[in-house]
Amino acid sequence: MANSARTAAILVAAGRGLRAGAGGPKQYRSIGGQTVIFRAMEPFCRHPQVFAVQPVLNPDDTEMFNAATRGLAHAPPTRGGTTRQASVHAGLEALADQKPETVLIHDAARPFVSQAMISRAIAAVARTGAAIPTVVVADTIKLVDGNGDVEATPERARLRIAQTPQVFRFDAILEAHRRAAREGRQDFTDDAALAEWAGLTVATFEGDVANMKLTTPEDFVREEARLASSLGDIRTGTGYDVHAFGDGDHLMICGVRVPHTRGFLAHSDGDVGLHALVDAILGALADGDIGSHFPPSDPKWKGASSDRFLKYAVDRVAARGGRIANLEVTLICERPKIGPLRDTMRARIAEITGVDVSRVAVKATTSERLGFTGREEGIAATAGATIRLPWDNPLDTSWDAKGGSA
Incomplete structure (x- = not known):
């Protein structure tokens, strides 16, 4: 698959972000003087290889979304589902008529994605038709049982932390989502897991430790301080x-x-x-x-x-x-x-x-x-x-x- 393939992007922004504390959905909060969702979306809107950016929203957030992303060119937002998986499926269906060859799927709660990472993603999808950014695990990981007791220590050298944007051949990931919907599978936490279930080989490419997901109030405090110091x-x-x-x-x-x-x-x-x-x-x-x-x-x-x-x-x-x-x-x-x-x-x-x-x-x-x-x-x-x-x-x-x- 050539890197010049028609590439679209889906921005998943329908979540409520309850673990981030009070203040409304975390994607509409400000960090470093700009909303999280603007920072997450803007690199895709500017990237020369991305022809369409498809936001997926909770319809209750439309007014906040319009205010937070003013000045960015994107497709009309589509309505998200009750799970991340359902929201991605909605975004894929909204893009289907535009017939992209590849699609990037990114979480709106990751505001520090770079254009370089987007370029790496588009290049990486060529090998297997599915690829995700990963970073190495620095700490030793333990598997624990229901009592909190250690069951096993996985080999750290083979462990990776998955990030977004995850990138796929469009027709393959759309069919995988449609099949999961037909079979009542709603339990996939990311698109790579769904792709694995559908039989796709998921490659990896270099992620970025700065491309973190904002989840807790402490994440906002830490990243605000990092931005200020930079x-x-x-x-x-x-x-x-x-x-x-x-x-x-x-x-x-x-x-x-x-x-x-x-x-x-x-x-x-x-x-x-x-x-x-x-x-x-x-x-x-x-x-x-x-x-x-x-x-x-x-x-x-x-x-x-x-x-x-x-x-x-x-x-x-x-x-x-x-x-x-x-x-x-x-x-x-x-x-x-x-x-x-x-x-x-x-x-x-x-x-x-x-x-x-x-x-x-x-x-x-x-x-x-x-x-x-x-x-x-x-x-x-x-x-x-x-x-x-x-x-x-x-x-x-x-x-x-x-x-x-x-």
Whole structure:
């Protein structure tokens, strides 16, 4: 089977995750500033060899799913079953009309799958038509009886821990699931076990110890700390913008339409708050300024909504593997009064950026009737952004190695 075969992926996300503790299904919780399910799904959506990603959900979670995966291209979700096996079967049937040649099956509770592992999976399926990622067992394993007494010690060298994505020739795994359903077999804990039962030879390929499944509250705590420690390159940036008043009946400020006796003279919508934030984020990235990415000479940005600019800057951070730690805007004007709108503006910035509102500040001051803002000829804004990026060398996190002093 060639590696260029049409490959689809199923993301199994119908479980309730009760062992993970309170807070709703674990796949919709946040870890490292992003939802678990987004992290689990995004590598498949971006992989050049995967033509379709099929989510399988509990229908009660549709709203959470849509919010958590906004921006990802995927097939319409299908309804999951009462077991993982039933949910995978539903996903396979949903894909059948698209006639994939191979299919990757991945658990939504594994948010650290890499594109490299997906590529290894697609390559590995060629040998037998079924393959799973595994990692070696580091500890000695014991078989115990019902009383907790040791019965046997298996040979550790032959033991492996199975992970996902598991990969199969599509027609073979679909027929295996259909046969299991016909024969009333609902007890398989993973697709490899079902494939073995159906007579398929299941090969293995190199897994990844980082590709762990989030199961308990302790898993979330540990992985949150690991992600935080990996983002040790802390950057700050500042931004400034100003726009004069012109004709109009409203102002766009921090993404909020504010009624006013004047409008902004601007090429876009003139949102000084968001423009300053864009420059602050780009400054933290050392990635130019808003004018270099959205030149005012380009007519396509005429009247553009500034939330597009801010989302673009946020995406630039994500593309570098980073996250935004804090955003703040200070508006300088006599009118309109910002205080009554402060929390609305904070919420709007949080919505655009995907940053928790607790990490967004909006402040305001006047210039004591001095200068152009004091004469109410326009509004100025300053902004600051703190972002966290991974070190270029993840094994080298010392400040001294980055050019600072010990």
